[in-house]
Amino acid sequence: MFIRGWAVWTCETRPEYSASTPSSDVVPNGGHILKRIAAFLFFGVAGVALLVFAYIKLFPFTFAPTVDLDETLPSVTLNGYTFHSETMGNPDNPTVIVLHGGPGGDYRNLLPIAPLSDDYHLVFYDQRMTGLSSRQYEGVLDLDSFFDDLDLFVEHYGNGRKIMLLGHSWGAMMASGYASRYPDKVSKIVLIEPGIMRPDLSEPFFEGQSGPGWSAYPRLAWIWLNSWRVDVGEDKYAREDYIISHAFSAMPGEGVHCGNVIPANFEGWRASRKTLDETVIAYVNDPDLLAQLDFISDAHKFAGKTLIIGSTCNTVYGAEYQKRHLPFFQDARLEVIEDAGHFIFYDQPEASLRIVKQFLDE
Structure with missing residues (x-):
């Protein structure tokens, strides 16, 4: 058979x-x-x-339309370039320009400081080519371009008065560097956990960096697959920006965040692959470029008050790490946020706002 x-x-x-x-x-x-x-x-x-x-x-879907495609977004055009930007509070009050992290992030995660607008004129903006700002720029992004753009905001909103700067992470590095370059334009600066102020001061920061663990790869693969649904017809950067934006949540938070994870309620609009490539990746891969990074050597030229904030959950560049920056400023102090990681306004919003407001009010 x-x-x-x-x-x-x-x-x-x-x-x-x-x-x-x-x-x-x-x-x-x-x-x-x-x-x-x-x-x-x-x-x-x-x-x-x-x-x-x-x-x-x-x-298919459209990913986080920028000011180029969404006219309803708040924006300001300075020197021919359109930034995603908004202001809060009375323009007659002291102005605080808010600088987000990255390079390549956006200001959405700093919106929890909005209550400060009761007493201060807050200015938020997504830096050039990132967040929801215009992607109509083909030039190379470098340190000078970031400082030049910040100076445009200082001139536009300062109206001849000194302004204050509040920067988080990369934004804190910018604030320190700008105050060093233009000490007469700034009255106070708030630096929330700056990373690389100068390479020789930043060994713990470099040592604490790590890539995604194996458990992250299924999520990263899903992000890559979904990226092919992104419409790039009118926004050629959208697909790569989508990958970078969503991959961030899959990256490790080892030693940086409480519980080693990014806060569950953390929010962002859109990160920028071009910005990441031309700043972080370019500098890490070129020792000569990296050696040029210096946001602190001339900080002594700034006579205004400086508040440096560090957290206890961030054991990589939190409170203990920030102590090394104090001697470079004429008038600086360190405040520690207990039981908070790098995103202090998510982990401890009330305590963080109270400390910042007390400093600004002085």
């Missing part, structure tokens, strides 16, 4: 064979089994590929 596709015989029909019998005769229809397996694999892979293709084509 023989059933097609399987080797089943009865005693009456079992064939005689010897060591010299071809294998195809030993296992009847063995070639057909292999062919069926191959066909199954081929059509299975093709089916999955077809489903993925259909998923991408049938469900």
Whole structure:
């Protein structure tokens, strides 16, 4: 007895064979089994590929439209470039310009300081080519371009008066560097956990950096797959920005955040791959460029008050790390936020706002 596709015989029909019998005769229809397996694999892979293709084509979406595509977004155009920007509070009150982290982030995660607008004129902006600011810029981003843009905001909103700066992470580095360059334009600066103020001061910062663990790769693969649904017809940077923006949540928070994870309620609009490539990646891969980073050597030229804030959960560049920056300023003090990580306004919003407001009020 023989059933097609399987080797089943009865005693009456079992064939005689010897060591010299071809294998195809030993296992009847063995070639057909292999062919069926191959066909199954081929059509299975093709089916999955077809489903993925259909998923991408049938469900496209626009990712975080910038001011180029969404005229309802708050914005300001300075020197021919349009920034995503908004102000809060009375313009007659002292002005505080808010500088977000990155490079390549946006100011959404600093909106929790909005209550300060009761007494201060707050100015938020997404830096050039990041967040929801225009992507209509083909030049190279460098340190001078960031300082030049900040100076545009100082001149535009300062109205001849000194302004205050509040910077977080990379934004704190910018605030320190700007106050060093233009000490007569700034009255006070708030520096929340700046990272690399100068390479030789930043060994713990470099040592504390790490890539994603294996557990993050399934999520990163899903992010990459979904990125192909992003419409790039009018925004050529949208797909890469989508990947960078969502990959951030999959990155480790080892030693930086409480519980080693980014706060669950952390919010951001859109990160920038171009900015990341031309700043962080460029400097890390070029020792000569990295050696040029210096946001603190001339800080003594700034005579105004400086508040440096560090957290206790951030053991990489939190409170203990920030102590090394104090001697470079004429009038600086360190405040520590307990039970908070790098994003202090999410972990301890009331305590963080109270400390910042007390300093600004002095």
